[in-house]
Amino acid sequence: MESAGRRLRAERELRGMSLEEVASGTRIPLRVLERIEADRFDELPADVFARGYLRAYARLLGIDPAPVLALYERSRAPAHGSGLPPGSVLAQPERGARFGVAIVVVILLILFTLALSIVLQPRQRETPYELSRAAGAPRPPTTIAIG
Secondary structure, three states, X not given: OOOHHHHHHHHHHHOOOOHHHHHHHHOOXXXXXXXXXXXXXXXXXXXXXXXXXXXXXXXXXXXXXXXXXXXXXXXXXXXXXXXXXXXXXXXXXXXXXXXXXXXXXXXXXXXXXXXXXXXXXXXXXXXOHXXXXXXXXXXXXXXXXXX
């Protein structure tokens, strides 16, 4: 089965180029080119970088990058067809974790309501009537009972 790395290596050797020439022409580090040709794509930084390296390498060799990228995609596709890497399992959130979040939301709602009631509570006169008279405030009118 042909792979992207083998294809690029065969094209490079067909043109009589060394890896050092490819490295200087593409500005791809030599160790990265060695990994590409050995099809060790899992040792490359990220998928987007691997695609860029393959595209630059193919263009330097004068070949169409699309077939090389298709070979790369085929080698990266999961064998079992679920779209996940082999051995990975989707974790379901624990029931207790959801219950804990609900409790936290209820407690926060209660605290918010309490704070709002304190802020919006009607204010009462803060100084007693006797103290305010001593400070020179006018006296309230007195009522006299007739009777």
